[in-house]
Amino acid sequence: MKVLVVSPVFHGYWQAIAAGLAVHGHEVSTHCYDAGDRRARLRNAVAQRVSATRARHESAATDEAIAALRRMLPDAVLVVKGDALGSSWWDAVARSGARTAVWLYDELSRMRYSVETLRSVERVHSYSPHDVETLRTAGVAAANLPDGYDSFTPFQARRSEAVTFVGARYPGRVHSLRVLAARDIPVVAYGREWSRHPWDVARTGLWRSSGVPGRRDLPRADYYGVMAGSLATLNVHGDGHDGFSMRTFEASGVGGLQLIDRPDVARHYDVGSECLVFTSDDELVDHVEHARREPAWADRIRAAGRERTLAEHTLAHRMGEVQRQWA
Known part of the structure; x- marks a missing residue:
């Protein structure tokens, strides 16, 4: 067609x-x-x-x-x-x-x-x-x-010992990053609402800093690399979202160690072996410390999450669902 x-x-x-x-x-x-x-x-x-x-x-x-x-x-x-x-x-x-x-x-x-x-x-x-x-x-x-992962975009992992976040600046996301930073865990957030660049501050109207290190927007291939190479990457949905964001499938799709605040992600991934769920600040910190102590454990989760994503959760899979109605 x-x-x-x-x-x-x-x-x-x-x-x-x-x-x-x-x-x-x-x-x-x-x-x-x-x-x-x-x-x-x-x-x-x-x-x-x-x-x-x-x-x-x-x-x-x-x-x-x-x-x-x-x-x-x-x-x-x-x-x-x-x-x-x-x-x-x-x-x-x-x-x-x-x-x-x-x-x-x-x-x-x-x-x-x-x-x-x-x-x-x-x-x-x-x-x-x-x-x-x-x-x-x-x-x-x-x-x-559901949203999905763009498996067509190539990327290079950008190795980092930090926990990263890519996306909009919401209070729950600020809180989680501050919790980690208070435990001496390096964190970096990416996006115009986190950035202190004068142009970003002017266009967002966010005159006060989030209190965590922020960087400017990145092209998607670059933030795929950030998530893939980070110690772990944070995915906080917060209130008002019952669907799962693109980031849910991208973080695991690129082979990142995904830390997500939604236990119902079990609809799409095996919690504990393909991604990690946290429901409290202490649980979030424990996951990160575990990844620091046992990188081989974290790597197994990364690999399993990526395999699951490529098998079931790409945008090609999603478009297969769309085009089936036209068959």
Whole structure:
């Protein structure tokens, strides 16, 4: 089939999603609805904060997506996230006769979708089991599709004796990193909200430091290398997330020693042999100290987690689930 993937730029996942569909024999085209140069990305960021500017931005993004649809004439359309696209986009897709799917890698509460729009889609895939139930109750054809690991992106492990974290700065994540630092365990957090670079401070508005060493955003191949080479890598979801983040599958996928705060990760990994769960500060520290004392034990967990991920949890596996509805 000719498949059009319409996606945000977000860390370049659109490339892995397209590659995952191509693995299954499809001819794939892509359109990133928020693409642009650095100046355009700055306008996009402003548009998320100012309603009038956001409306203009979304109108332009919608028109460009419709133009891509008309140019590529796909048999099927996969929209990733997509809540920034207006109603005329969905009308155009319906008129095209293409098969449709939407993949939501975040909670509905953080997006601006209407139930009516989602009812018009052939299948809505969500990483959130809770949202799937909510959508089904509202008459939406919904299915759970977890996030996954991009096995197509090469990386080099960056060896470090630190425990690392990659992602947004939430209070629970700050707390866990501070707990480790207080026990003289080196920690480093990566991302614009942790960085003290003047540009990052200005664009996030986080004038006060987190109190732990922070570094700037990294390209995905580089942060894969960071997670792979760290003593261990932290994955704290906190409240408000019932789905598992991309990081859950990436940390184990790259061969990192994953420390995660969600016992229900047992849905995807064997806890204790493929990743490590902590439910208290002391348990977190104990895992790290164990990894320091017995690196061979930690390496066995790393290897098993990576093997499980490559066997079951890549984005190619996830796209296999999407394309099965079109068979």
